Amino acid sequence: MEPDDDLPVSRAPPPQRRGISYSQPLSRDVASARRAALRNHSLDDEHILPVSHSLNYPLHHDPTAGGPHAGYHPPLPPHQHHPSASYSSGSRRSGGGGASEGSMTLERAMSEYGGGSGTLPEFVGAGGGEGIFRVPLRAAMHPGRPPPLEVRPHPLRETQAGSFLRTLAAEPQRRQLWAGAESGIRVWALEEVFAEWGAGARRGDEESAPFREGVPAPPALCVAVDRANRLLWTGHKDGRIRSWRMDLDVAATAPAPPAAGAGDGGGSVGGSSHTGGNNNAPVFREALTWQAYGRTPVLSMVVTSYGEIWSGSEGGVIKAWPYDAIAKSLSLSPEERHMAALLVERAYIDLRNHCTVGNVCSLPASDVKHMLADHSRAKVWTVTSMTFALWDARTRELLKVFGMDGQVESAKLETPAMTEQPMEEEVNPKAKPSKKDKSQGSLNFFQKSRDALIGAADAVRRVATKGTFVEDNRRTGAVAQVMDGTIWSGCTNGAIIQWDGNGMRVQEFQHHTSSVQCIKALGERVWVGYASGTIQVMDAEGNILAGWTGHSCPVIRMAIGGSYIYTLAHHGGIRGWPLNSPGPLDDIIRTELSNRELSYTRMEKINIMVGSWNVAQGKASAESLRSWLGSVSSDVGLVVVGLQEVEMGAGFLAISAVKETVGLEGSANGQWWIDNIGKALDEGTSFYRVGSRQLAALLIAAWARKSLKPYVGDAEAAAVPCGLRRAIGNKGGVGLRIRVYDRKMCFVSNHFAAHLEAVSRRNADFDHIYRTMAFNKPHGSTSSATSVQLHRTVNVNGNQVEEVRPDLAEADMVVFLGDFNYRLHSITYDEARDMVSQRSFDWLREKDQLRAEMKAGKVFQGMREGIIKFPPTYKFQKHQPGLGGYDSGEKKRIPAWCDRVLYRDSRSVSVAECSLECPVVASITSYVACMEVTESDHKPVRCTFSVDIARVDELIRRQEYGEIIESNEKVRSLLQEACFVPETTVSISEITLENQENIVFQITNKCETSKAAFEILCDGQTIKKEDGTKSELLPRASFGFPLWLEVQPAIGLIKPGETVEITLHHEDFYTQEEFVDGIPQNWWCEDTRDKEAVLRINITGSSSTETKTHTINVQHRCPPSAAPPAILNPPAAAVPPNNVLASEGHSKRSSKKSQSKHREQQQQQDYPQFGSSEVHDLCRMRCP
Known part of the structure; x- marks a missing residue:
């Protein structure tokens, strides 16, 4: 148990314990004897147990006593209750020797205790057993929360200089847990989380599960997982975006650098993901890196429903990075790394400029701290502290800008005026005192001193009051999408606002007063992490299901992998919690670990x-x-x-x-x-x-x-x-x-x-x-x-x-x-x-x-x-x-x-x-x-x-945790049950789309007891070549859809026994070959070849990332007479004026709308809002 974790306060004092050797680990042989002596008594009992040589274990909570935990923890074996207490005036370790009869309670007003050899007697004040003066309860296992899997115990802050962890992500299929640190990236192989480092662990991580590190890099501020291409995208403080291959053996091409603080007892950096403790394992390099911003950090990043990478920075700057340019760069050889970076760097689209007309921008000039991909409706949310912007992920069109109250913001945000403080009465320092004043100099000196102190005290109070007012302002601290398609935003005052996909407020609720730091959802459950260290579990409607103190400091990030949700605390500790907690699995593991307490206790x-x-x-x-x-x-x-x-x-x-x-x-x-x-x-x-x-x-x-x-x-x-x-x-x-x-x-x-x-x-x-x-x-x-x-x-x-x-x-x-x-x-x-x-x-x-x-x-x-x-x-x-x-x-x-x-x-x-x-x-x-x-x-x-x-000893306790999971049949059975996936059916497996038509199919939840969560992805598309063969099936980033296909909704929850309808829509696909420094360089093109996309429908439950899949082949056939719409004038942005700068915030763009009837049916969206080429071979495309 983390030492700073707060436990529920109990009045029951701990019993006398037998002395333990300081030179050796505690023997495991006495564990059963220790547990055999468990006592069962009321929490209100304030008597002291008599001194005994037996190994007694205190009961942390009596299920029969009622209260908030009643019925949750399993009943413990009964133990003889002693209504009286014995007291020895000798050494505290004197056992039962010298005991005198009589009773003693915590209410005793005063006591002087005789010390043992070499110690002094002590005077004890009264009132120590009540309220806030009660001694905090500690235990081998926290009785008020699920037993966590300690992936990385709380490290000392002094050991983390320059390497604090700040973000977290998981890749469930590969069972990897990634963390962004101030020194770069590290990754844990979750199948080896119970292994140990061996010799030479990094200082501060001696008891951590083994991990491997990437080459040193500036602080990683945000991460995005690309499951399709097995990449992790990270945004860094130096303004660069980097990608890291999840195939660590392929990526590990650099020698391991010396550990930080090696001269201070530190060891090597990386541990092998195969041996669990090979500290000579090489670190891994990034696959691709480019300069996304010149002087500002990458604060937020997301992969959209169409496989594009969007990034946000300071001053409200938002850039979109077309996936085709990224894919081309990734395909280049290591010798062409510089060329690859240059190719991506110049391929960005400055989305802020899209919203700028006459030097007036609809977007606030505030830092873009959060980004969210709404996969249900193919939209993107960009979030500042006080505002939200909603975008179309396919066309990159800005749909609306609105505040936390749901009201649409004006085009230009006014800077709030500073509140003036009333002026204090001034005294002329050059004024000469009169003789009368001089006669009262001593009195005036003390009066002035007093006035100065009162003035300082008032200033302190005014600043404190002003600071409190600022803290009370609601700001957005986290944003996430729930599986039912709604968007949740957490506020600094603890409130949570629920939005629909169009940015309309659904409801607001609050279950805690601390700032919301992170939100994560799976199935019908939502986990919320607070600055107080509290973790709460809610359903999709916002009803609270459970909550506990997860860490002693803010829970800053969450990630879901396997049957666990992992939480990253501000101090750098990482814990895993079963997704179905609280439940019977927690009771069994807690009891088993408590029985093995002596094996991991160190004195x-x-x-x-x-x-x-x-x-x-x-x-x-x-x-x-x-x-x-x-x-x-x-x-x-x-x-x-x-x-x-x-x-x-x-x-x-x-x-x-x-x-x-x-x-x-x-x-x-x-x-x-x-x-x-x-x-x-x-x-x-x-x-x-x-x-x-x-x-x-x-x-x-x-x-x-x-x-x-x-x-x-x-x-x-x-x-x-x-x-x-x-x-x-x-x-x-x-x-x-x-x-x-x-x-x-x-x-x-x-x-x-x-x-x-x-x-x-x-x-x-x-x-x-x-x-x-x-x-x-x-x-x-x-x-x-x-x-x-x-x-x-x-x-x-x-x-x-x-x-x-x-x-x-x-x-x-x-x-x-x-x-x-x-x-x-x-x-x-x-x-x-x-x-x-x-x-x-x-x-x-x-x-x-x-x-x-x-x-x-x-x-x-x-x-x-x-x-x-x-x-x-x-x-x-x-x-x-x-x-x-x-x-x-x-x-x-x-x-x-x-x-x-x-x-x-x-x-x-x-x-x-x-x-x-x-x-x-x-x-x-x-x-x-x-x-x-x-x-x-x-x-x-x-x-x-x-x-x-x-x-x-957290390493030993984690290994005991793993042994319980491996050997306890009941635990294994419960874990197997947690992997339950509801049975579902899909009404169709083959679909042909053409001429902008809509086709609807159904997903039915056959289970009568559990909700089913679905997610629709695209495994890639093939293109029919001139010789009639199909190209290779290549996925976009994060299994994004091709730009000609719209799927709504792409995620959702299906109630037991019910059916949900999914709409597929074909959209004409127009594209430009490339952008350079945010400026489109070529004319519009239309892809006229037949294509086929492979859709994968993943079905999950709420307590595991285990999935069942359905596959649908979607074909698009272009009619022979298809032709691109007439373009009366080429886009003005295709020939940039001389005064347009090629850096963010300075490049400007203008466009003229097409006057064709066909484009009017497409909601009159202007062409420069479309992405770069979907097809790699541009010579096969027909241009006007």
Whole structure:
């Protein structure tokens, strides 16, 4: 299970687990014994099970307890329920030794647990078992979703520099999964997805299924699959279009380049698709590449119903690439590659110029982000963020341009006017103050400082409000065609709009509040991926069937292959989900994988040091930093440092607040601290910096030992101001979220409200930070870096069941550090000094405000702190050593433990053992203050943790998944059932078309229980030669139709027992020989030879790409008297004027309509809208 995946919250605590060896994989022999001890009890039970030596496994959901998952998961074997609990004050791994009788619940207000050997006892706050303070549930298998096939587990972001995956496509017949990356193309052979790399896997892909890569290329932004010619077309950031052969053995002609980051533990690039782990396999080259755009990227691409490639770019530029020119180029030898590229480059048709009349274009000058081929009606949709354009795929005629509301757009889009902000009252900076003003200089200074802070806070709020308004605007994030012929567009607010084939709105519905990122359809099912990581399954009418959390970040692409739908997450992970999920297949695989948990569980151990210091705007000496951090860093793997009051002052705070609104952060002082702490830790030699974040006066930074680089990363930052009007960063929190051995750990540096009496404000500061801190989200996510909007999660049945918990609540370990400003209450200055001098810390702890508030469950609910055995760290006079340095000035501030470190791990009770159900178990080995450091009025503190981590070996679990599929007869039977294809009949097998006639035939669904999906393709056409023989059967791209044939509808759904009618129409075919730089070069020609097209009707179900086919031969016979229509004048575009440029956006075109009656019957479409030659041998064509 991916560590950041959220599980349904359960009240049931995990049981005591037996210790596991750290040096060897877990034995599989004890799996059955482990499962034999499953317990069955209510989710509302908050009692703690007694310590036992038996291997118990927690029940994640009780089917008898009702709720959203009731009846979905199979019942688990019963287990004896223990109403009481035993508690050991010894080590957490002491088993049952030293147990004392009695019961203990999570509602217990306060506990001090004795640590084992080398660990400190801990104080635990109350309220940790409720609401957002409940420990997140973890499990070997996620109980709230189908068990996925982990094709590529979530890689660390640091390993993916320059190679992030951004798009996905599948070729079902060849069982290949293709991904477009920032470094080019890679492909997985799905029949070997359960294999392993062997030695030398690329760093970050050690547990991925083996894949092969193409030669390095600029980032691939879009892909299109050409099944007919076994090609993958990709559009790239450099403006080029490339094609890749799916016959990898033929395409593999280049040696494998060295892996990225080879010096960092990386290996070779490619794995052989035959051996599953041959890292010396050669990479494959592109088959054809050409420059589609000069300076702009190829943002979108599609293969039309007639086999043409259309591409979209920035500024609304759309180009069509006739397939004949592409086919000619592909047929050339490798030595003629340059000639081939030049041939295609000059063969484009600039569709934007077709719509331009008098420098006014009907199309918006916005980026064409999406393109869709409507195969049902042979149309093309080009989509910007706010508008749609509908085209005829055959004639390339623009049919309409309309907005998201369905209203037809005007020919020219007006640029929205900028909203003016009201001017603030200005003050003349050169005005000289009067004597009266000078006498009130001190008051004016503070008043101006306050005004500056208020102004900055208001500016932050205005920008935040404006940003929210922009985010609320509905924009199109995805578009897809459903098998019933309707078009679905997904919006950034989570809404989905359903359109008919003519661009008319059918309905709008919404099942989620997060942005729609991708949509995919097969049969009567539609899958929708959201920015929240949620995946929903709907029927063709938009009714939700199921939903689950698929990934911890946006689901950016989907592809269907075999019996799985594959989802690509923003972080680069790829998962496969059975097409018939949720269902009985999921239950069996989940249970079987859970039974094998021990085989893929791995245990890790790491020491973490956390330090906090309020530096009072000062700087520390190298000796002080070494005393604080460097002296003990040799024994730790991860160091996290939080600082407060790095830099103060009204001007600095106001400027920092404004800089935050535009994404700027940090300061010279902050960078000084980061650099010098790095020197103290020997950064570059022993440690490397993981990440950092500064918010005005607050700073947090983390370093990890270089040997842990493969296991520590994915650092994400967040900041929450708690100062004036919750906008100024003098108070607040800054955080880092880091993946450590696939587990999420959050560290937050805080500075709460000051003054003895401000206890409630300090509690409110913690609550605000805990609830609203949202770590950096990828583009399209709903959360920002300073606040989070809580939505509701969706379970596998599609029901919204509970609010999404804050980011901090879903971490496996959370550490709060900083100047919390809690003071000692009900004590005088002299009494406190006396107790400190006598080292009576036990008595002083009873006066601690923080402990009292935690005991009452008002703050830091459920969090732990080591028992304090050092003097109060506040307040001291600077540069005065020893305990005599406490503040002795006029105010005589009472000494207090302001600087603290608190944490929470995965335990819901103190005695839980580390396991996949409780994956992070920490203990405090040291908690001290550095009293010898004198550069601030606070003393720095540090806390060292010993952390046990349980993680999943994804390679082993994937292999177990494959073994279950191979060996389990029930699973094999269900997979066979998923390949069911409804029985259908076709009314005709031979058709002859001539003289623009229509012929109708029927497809009947003989199945009485399931809908049948049909798709009509063209395997190619043959042409009758002069000697009476037929030419070779050659398909167009993606089995497109020849231009003389119209088929409607070409895809659709047939209800059980019903019949659908398909219309075939012959259309006169006129063509031009070629285009050069978007300009037609030749006169119109008519093909007068007999032709025969072979239509293939593919029938599929809804849970597999398995097909049954029917074949129809369609013949077209030209009458001997056929002649082309009269052309009174040649097209004006055939002779381009001198001022026409040959680059996109500049070439212009004009045409005159034919005046023949025959062309009027063809809806008076002007000739320049037709494509290039359908027939390769132009000398056999008759021209006027």
